[in-house]
Amino acid sequence: MKTRQLGRSGLTVSELGFGCMGMSFGYGPTTLSRQEQIAVIRAAHDRGVTLFDTAEAYGPYINEELVGEAIAPFRAGIVVASKFGFDIQDNQIVGLNSRPEQIRKVAEASLKRLRVDTIDLFYQHRVDPNVPIEDVAGAVKDLVSQGKVKHFGLCEASPTTIRRAHAVQRVSVLQTEYSLWTRDPENGILQTVEELGIGFVPWSPLGQGYLTGKLGDDATFGEADLRSTFPRFAPEELKANRPLLALVSKVADRKGATLAQIALAWLLAKKPWIVPIPGTRSIARLDENLGAANVELSAEDLRELDAALVHAPIRQPRLSEAHMSFIDR
Numbered sequence: 001m002k003t004r005q006l007g008r009s010g011l012t013v014s015e016l017g018f019g020c021m022g023m024s025f026g027y028g029p030t031t032l033s034r035q036e037q038i039a040v041i042r043a044a045h046d047r048g049v050t051l052f053d054t055a056e057a058y059g060p061y062i063n064e065e066l067v068g069e070a071i072a073p074f075r076a077g078i079v080v081a082s083k084f085g086f087d088i089q090d091n092q093i094v095g096l097n098s099r100p101e102q103i104r105k106v107a108e109a110s111l112k113r114l115r116v117d118t119i120d121l122f123y124q125h126r127v128d129p130n131v132p133i134e135d136v137a138g139a140v141k142d143l144v145s146q147g148k149v150k151h152f153g154l155c156e157a158s159p160t161t162i163r164r165a166h167a168v169q170r171v172s173v174l175q176t177e178y179s180l181w182t183r184d185p186e187n188g189i190l191q192t193v194e195e196l197g198i199g200f201v202p203w204s205p206l207g208q209g210y211l212t213g214k215l216g217d218d219a220t221f222g223e224a225d226l227r228s229t230f231p232r233f234a235p236e237e238l239k240a241n242r243p244l245l246a247l248v249s250k251v252a253d254r255k256g257a258t259l260a261q262i263a264l265a266w267l268l269a270k271k272p273w274i275v276p277i278p279g280t281r282s283i284a285r286l287d288e289n290l291g292a293a294n295v296e297l298s299a300e301d302l303r304e305l306d307a308a309l310v311h312a313p314i315r316q317p318r319l320s321e322a323h324m325s326f327i328d329r
Helices: 034-046 062-077 100-114 133-145 159-166 189-196 207-212 235-240 242-255 259-270 283-294 299-311
Strands: 003-005 012-014 051-053 079-084 086-089 092-096 119-124 149-155 171-177 199-203
Touching: 034 051, 034 062, 034 283, 051 199, 062 079, 062 100, 079 100, 079 149, 100 119, 100 133, 119 133, 119 171, 133 149, 133 159, 149 159, 159 171, 159 189, 171 189, 189 199, 207 242, 207 259, 235 242, 242 259, 242 299, 259 283, 259 299
Parallel strands: 051 079, 079 119, 119 149, 149 171, 171 199
Antiparallel strands: 003 012, 086 092
16 A cells, blocks of 8 residues: 655555544444454555544544554554544534533543544544634644644635634644545635645545445435435435446446546545545455555546536535535535
């Protein structure tokens, strides 16, 4: 596995990371035992992955505990990313909370759950409109000075917010949804982070599974699966958005690759400081995802993939209005 520099932050990680969320949260209950979940995470490390992404909100809490146990044997050689910013009461997310005292509290709890002395990358999970971003950056700056955090990150932040935070404490990484069917970051976000030397980590680089081509038009999602609330995953939209996959399939067939590998290779080809974090509960899917690093896309391939969204526009927004209320715009 090759490595990449996440901007000018000094963070060097594998060119593909591992998103751990799906083990515990977001995609419905898992059928895997705890030891089987740990085995998948450790298999990622065995194959060269060095960036592992989690958050207190995933579960809540249980994903950090799982990751802490899984990474214990190889902690020294990896980058562990976690997040703060949600208000969690009685194990339920009820809103946002990025007050400095809450950030400090979350950091202490995350350190214990992850079984680490330092959180390598600590993201604000969502921008809190009730707390000035300068106060958030200042709180993280204090944690950095205390050695409890190494790098500060933001998620789903606007260019203005990124600049304001960066003026107080260097923002090392921005994490925002970005994929073949979600291109919002191309309108100012990527330009801002490139200018400031900030690395970029796309979440849901496989479009919550849609870009794998393995979801049928009749797919259904339980209440515990976030996709049940996302407009693009309504049955009629799954079918309506199928033309995009047909266009991507043409490149995949030509390259002898899967749809998932093309989707990840496209992101890797965009910029050398982009590091996608696909997640999976399957070692077979893990191997498929990591195989994307061996797929080389030509300039013509990239033009064809970039044009796919023009020829087959995606119906419906990426998130519901309820979820979009947490996005800094």
